[in-house]
Amino acid sequence: MREQRLLFSSVNLIKVLKVTIGAFLAILIANLLGISYSTSAGVITILSIQNTKRETLLLVGKRIGAFFIALIIAFLSFHLFGYQVLAIGCFLLLFSSFCYLCSLQDGLVMNTVLMFHFYAEQSMSFFWIKNEMLLLFIGTFIGIIMNTYMPGNVGAIREKQKNLESSIREILYQMAQMITMENDICYTDVRFDKLDQELQKMEIWAYEERDNALISDNQYFIKYVQMRESQSFILKKLYKNINLLHSVPKQAKFVSSYIEEISKTFHEHNNAKRLKENLDTMIEKMKEEPLPVTRGEFENRAILYRILYDLEEFLQIKIQFIMKLTEEEIERFWE
Incomplete structure (x- = not known):
């Protein structure tokens, strides 16, 4: 600040x-x-x-x-x-x-x-x-x-990136705890409000940085913010689905560990491919689990699948973002 x-x-x-x-x-x-x-x-x-x-x-x-x-x-x-x-x-x-x-x-x-x-x-x-x-x-x-001289704000944008990714990591970690109910955490939309504010501020700075670069078309930070905005939308869906769980099925612990893994490895340069492979493996293993017996078990299993598919969409957004980066952007902003 x-x-x-x-x-x-x-x-x-x-x-x-x-x-x-x-x-x-x-x-x-x-x-x-x-x-x-x-x-x-x-x-x-x-x-x-x-x-x-x-x-x-x-x-x-x-x-x-x-x-x-x-x-x-x-x-x-x-x-x-x-x-x-x-x-x-x-x-x-x-x-x-x-x-x-x-x-x-x-x-x-x-x-x-x-x-x-x-x-x-x-x-x-x-x-x-x-x-x-x-x-x-x-x-x-x-x-x-x-107006030919305009101070760059890449440093400030990078700092905002760190804060933004820290907020998303925290949200993911809290969600991992919510699934297993190990901690009685009061998780409200205030955290999403903070995330939305950070995204909004960074978007303004990203457009200003682009508009001050007349020779090169600097779209990287704009694309980055749009990617995080899409992921933020998925996180809100994920939060709602987690709240639908009536109890803690045994598979929930694996899902919780996986979300925690995403939280720990969440970073701008993470291409999410290994996380996607791990998710695919988990989904296949869950399909091999015995079928639910009671109505409650069936509903919870269905909710877990919705959570997993939300996570898949969350990762796919990052993968698509990386695929669309140019070689120049990767060399300039990732190396």
């Missing part, structure tokens, strides 16, 4: 510096070039600095596209109604509608401010169109430059 706070503070400080320096440079450059409304370049820079490089580039692309649409709408509005308030109303109606219909809301406010400069100057001459284009390009260019 302390490391997370330090990382958060570091990122915030870096963003503050980017915003401050970027806005200053944009205004300075605009002033040196003799561009009117130079402070708008600083505002555009501030609005262009996002949490990730990919976000910044996507946002800049949307705003530049929206700018040229705004130019056309502003030209038509001022041509029809003159430089009057009615023209402003017409422009806002058409441009805001276009932005919301085309998911370009991020370009609405900034481009509206630029178009209002035409109203203030009572002109849409080439000089003023060039002025607004320069404001836009200076502001966005400086914003992109400022």
Whole structure:
């Protein structure tokens, strides 16, 4: 938690510096070039600095596209109604509608401010169109430059991985105890809430890490989180099935030992193949057991099979994850 706070503070400080320096440079450059409304370049820079490089580039692309649409709408509005308030109303109606219909809301406010400069100057001459284009390009260019440096959070993600795997190991161990009822453990959904929170946080960081890697398409941590989310869903099913047991059949001890084995060997680099082989062997041995006699024994045996098949699905998710990894990902993240 302390490391997370330090990382958060570091990122915030870096963003503050980017915003401050970027806005200053944009205004300075605009002033040196003799561009009117130079402070708008600083505002555009501030609005262009996002949490990730990919976000910044996507946002800049949307705003530049929206700018040229705004130019056309502003030209038509001022041509029809003159430089009057009615023209402003017409422009806002058409441009805001276009932005919301085309998911370009991020370009609405900034481009509206630029178009209002035409109203203030009572002109849409080439000089003023060039002025607004320069404001836009200076502001966005400086914003992109400022966001070229983005601190990586692989270390924080790795730490989150350790916590996540530790939580899953603990859940598996508790389930192993529940089956044999050796300990009277109060096992509630609070543990799953903690796991869900860890998965959610790691997913956010995984996407940020990917969006800051523009040259390489870093999908590994995203695929990892999705794999653990799928396993978390199976764990919840497993927990419900364990709670259905009315008593402790003799086969339950073997299942308990097996779940404990999964808990002890649970790790990112475990390919789960040996565990899968052991599970297949256990299922075959259970099929050779004498048939249940009473109704209760039959129901418990059926529940045990459901538990085993849940475990099989749990392992299969990991096996499929590994099969889909590229050689580059294995070399980069596993070796």
